Amino acid sequence: MARLTEDAEGVYVIAVTPFTDAGGLDLASIDRMVDFYEGAGATGLTVLGQLGEAPKLTAAESRTVVERVLKRLDGRLPVVVGVSAPGLAPMRELSDAVMGEGAAGVMVAPPWTLRTDDQVYAFYRSVGEALGDTPFVLQDYPLTTNVQIAAAAIERIVRDVSTCVMLKHEDWPGLAKIAALRRASETGGMRRISILCGNGGLFLPEEMARGADGAMTGFGFPEMMVGVVNAHAKGEVERAQDIFDAYLPLARYEQQQGIGLAVRKYVLAKRGVIASAHLRKPGAALSPADIADVERLLERQTRRLAEIGA
Known part of the structure; x- marks a missing residue:
């Protein structure tokens, strides 16, 4: 498989980690999930992300998940691994x-202990040295890491650490940061790297308009991200917005802190992608009222998609 480069674009779906009802790894569901994401038009996959429940896996389980995904794909799509x-x-x-x-x-x-731009720079400089020639993605997700990374700090990292080839942009609000980084690459302040965006795709049309290259996030319907990114690449901005709008109510519901991953897994299980919606503890469970909300949103989404022919 070719290595990740600054030219990466499209949709790298953040994969969930399927478990059985008893909490063990569900390898058969991993295979179905990989096939599903590939069939939905994903450009690549990202495994062992925060919403892949990576901290709940043993070291051996983490290796098993990666090996299973890579074996199933057999080189057809690139895989990024959270480390x-x-x-x-x-x-x-x-x-x-x-x-x-x-x-x-x-x-x-x-790590959450970083507080200044100099500390952030020093950390990623050390990452580049430690990982050798391995290309890496800088994940900027202050809502969970509590680390604020200024655009100027990212520019400095990109200038000095050649193996930093992608920014996973999940700042919120962060549209101005995307624009600032694109200006920097256009004016020679830094080389141009790939920018893929997260946050469940909630700002994807605006992020694409500011210069993002696509999405690296999860959602029960990855078809949304694929449709938006592909339409935008064709210059069909209004079509991209129509597709996004049809999925937005469910995407918004899924982005709730606490139960968001439970919603995503419920939808994926309902779609037959994974056998069980089980989350390892500590993990939220949906109440009957939550499930009723999701079912209503799914019905409305189906009708809206039919209306716009998507």
């Missing part, structure tokens, strides 16, 4: 292992 860890040694160990299995690159979020 964030409190220290560089375990990060390097997992990174070396998954790259040896055929991953295209890895993703690294900053």
Whole structure:
């Protein structure tokens, strides 16, 4: 598999980790899930992300998930693996292992202890040194990491760490940051890197308009991200907005703190992608009222999609 580069674009779906009702890894569901994402038009997959319940997996389970996904894809799509860890040694160990299995690159979020731009820069400089020639994604997700990364700090990292090839942009609000980074690359302040956006795709049309290259996020209907990105690439901005609008109510509901992943897994199980909607503890469970909300939103979404012919 070719390695991740600054030219990456499209939709890299953040994959869930399927479990059985008893809490064990569901390998058969991993296979179905991979087939589903590929069939939905994903450009690539990202595994062991925060919404892949990576912190709830053992080291051996993490390796098993990556190996299963890579085996199922057999090189057809690139795979990015989350390797964030409190220290560089375990990060390097997992990174070396998954790259040896055929991953295209890895993703690294900053530890919550970083407080200044200089600390953020020093951390990612160390990441680049620790990971050697492995291309990595800088995950900028202050809503969960509590680390604010200014555009100027990202510019500095990109200038000095050649293996940083992508920004996973999940700042909120963060549209101005995308625009600032694109200006910097256009004026020679930094090389141009890929920018893929998260947050469940809630701002995807606006992010694409500001210069993003696509999405790296999850949603029970990845067809939404694929449709928006593809339409935008064709210059069909209004069509992209129509597709986005049809899915927005459910996407908004899924982005709730606490139950969001439970909603996503419920939808994926309902669609037959995974056998069980089980989350490992600690994890939220949907109440009957939550399920009723989701079912109503699904019905309305189906009608709206039919109306716009999507």
